[in-house]
Amino acid sequence: MFNNDNKTGGGIQKQQHIMTVALTLFEKYGYDKISVDRIVKESKTSKGSFYQHFPSKSSIFMMRFMEMDKSYVNIYSQVRLEHHLAIDRLEAFCLSVYTSIEKELGKELMRVIYSAAIIDQKHTFFTSEDRKLFKIILEIIEDGEKDGSLEEIISKKQFFQVIIQTLLGTIYYWGLQYDNQSLVEIGTPLIQQIVKSYK
Amino acid sequence: MFNNDNKTGGGIQKQQHIMTVALTLFEKYGYDKISVDRIVKESKTSKGSFYQHFPSKSSIFMMRFMEMDKSYVNIYSQVRLEHHLAIDRLEAFCLSVYTSIEKELGKELMRVIYSAAIIDQKHTFFTSEDRKLFKIILEIIEDGEKDGSLEEIISKKQFFQVIIQTLLGTIYYWGLQYDNQSLVEIGTPLIQQIVKSYK
DNA sequence: TCATAGACTAGACTGTAGTCTAATGATATA
DNA sequence: TATATCATTAGACTACAGTCTAGTCTATGA
Incomplete structure (x- = not known):
């Protein structure tokens, strides 16, 4: 893009x-x-x-979104310090991502991005393998296989898809709402539910 | 609308x-x-x-989508026959919904709907309480509290939100993909994961 | 049967995202 | 320095979703 x-x-x-x-x-x-x-x-x-x-009007927001993606590395390095098991890191990281998105990007930007990404093939970054977000999640999954906290998963790829669907679902749902419930608040139950079965 | x-x-x-x-x-x-x-x-x-x-071009698709929503009642009555525990009905119903969406509506329609719903406040039906889909899921949750298969949930509202996020996340993820992986295939692991912890 | 309201129709018009073309500027190499 | 190449710029132009206005049709009920 x-x-x-x-x-x-x-x-x-x-x-x-x-x-x-x-x-x-x-x-x-x-x-x-x-x-x-x-x-x-x-x-x-x-x-x-x-x-x-810029290839489109919405790509201004997409560029902001891409900048944000880079900063997930810092967020994750903080999470690493605070949690030792991969499974705990996964939960903490997802919740930190929610907090950052709400604070740094806001709902309007996310609505525009989510609306454009699913209709417009120009927005390849959204699903690109280069996204830091995806790399970090894959890293956590691999760590989880090593430290045993995620050894029960059937396949890395499948579990990865489960997590991405979780993130997308929570953010999309939050984008649909016109109340002021925070993204973390909305997203906590689902991610905890996923994580719970591995504990 | x-x-x-x-x-x-x-x-x-x-x-x-x-x-x-x-x-x-x-x-x-x-x-x-x-x-x-x-x-x-x-x-x-x-x-x-x-x-x-029609209030907009996309509302033609939205109308088709609304017609489909009605038919979830038939889908659910079939699921009721085949499964007795609410928790099993929940899983079976979600997967049937995926199958119907892919078969009856298709990916292009769903992309247009998902893109429009999050950006355009005209598309109120998407989140309207009148949707059969929502009513059925609430009914299943209430049944689950009665038959004990969902008695562990913290609150009905919260669990409802978890399920909606799951459905949205799976469908949105599927909409993003340009391969031919089926919606049921993509969605099965996540819904099973949710359901697993109640068994 | 006539009057009224409001549903329906036609199509000209507006607003705006995105394209195209022609011209200009910067950089790299001979 | 001369030249070729490709990025950059300006703004007229196109395509199309959605609005507006003026007028017609239709049901209701006095």
Whole structure:
């Protein structure tokens, strides 16, 4: 989706500038109240330039989302310190992910991403094997096979899919709600249920 | 979303006609290759008429989805015959729902619905308390408290949310995939995992 | 039977995401 | 330095979902 390999220095700066302006506008007025024309106008650039740097309007949010994905590494290194068994790390990591998503990204961004990802084949990052989130979960599963806390699982791939469905289901459900129940609160029972049977 | 109380006979016929034509076109060419103008042209009507009967393009799929929801009652009555414990009924019902969705509705429809429901507040049916799906699941949970197979749950509401997240997560994950793994195949491990801890 | 309300129809119009083309700028190599 | 290549930019243009307005049809009930 974002191949920045051939970008000039000015190009990267412009991309960052557009993104900052757009995120500020979205924050202030809401995603669907802000048109690409408005973003272009406020960041003093042009449509051509915008679509040089972003494949779609929603990809601005997707880029923010991708930045967040990187930070899961830090979140996990904290979780490693606090929990020794893989199974405990799995639960703690998922809940930390929920907290970060709600705090750093917010519901509107997640709605736009979840809406776009399932309809638009451009959003390949969402399911890309490169996602740190996926790598960390796979690592936990492998650790769990070694330390015995997840030795009962039938196959790594299958258990991985179970966890991803859990995360997607919780976040999607949270996105549907118009109350203020927090993501962690909504997601805790399901992940605990999964984890419980291995204890 | 669809309040047909004040429709005339001709109105209901026209709505049905437009829907039939649209679904045929979607089937043949794909949802995003068919414009509302095309639907209007092929069904020999007008934009004004189309939007009299449907609040949006995606609501054609939503209407199909709502029809399907009604049929869950039949699915569940079959499940009741085959399983006596509520916990077993829960598992069997979810898997039957997966089978029906894949067979009757298909992945493209589900993608459009899942994409629209999370972004568009018009799609209230998706989370409406009136959905047969929700009523059946609540009924199973209540039966489970009576027959003892679900007596360990902390609260009905919380367990209900766990099941809904499970269904949403599985279907959303399936919608993301571009391989041919079936929905039941993808969903079986997670629902079994949930159910396992009550056995 | 006539009047009224509101359901229905037609299609012109609007708003906006995304495309296209032509021109300009930067970088790398001969 | 000259030239080729490819990134970048501008903004006119296209496609299409959804709105609006003006007018017609239909059921009801006085």
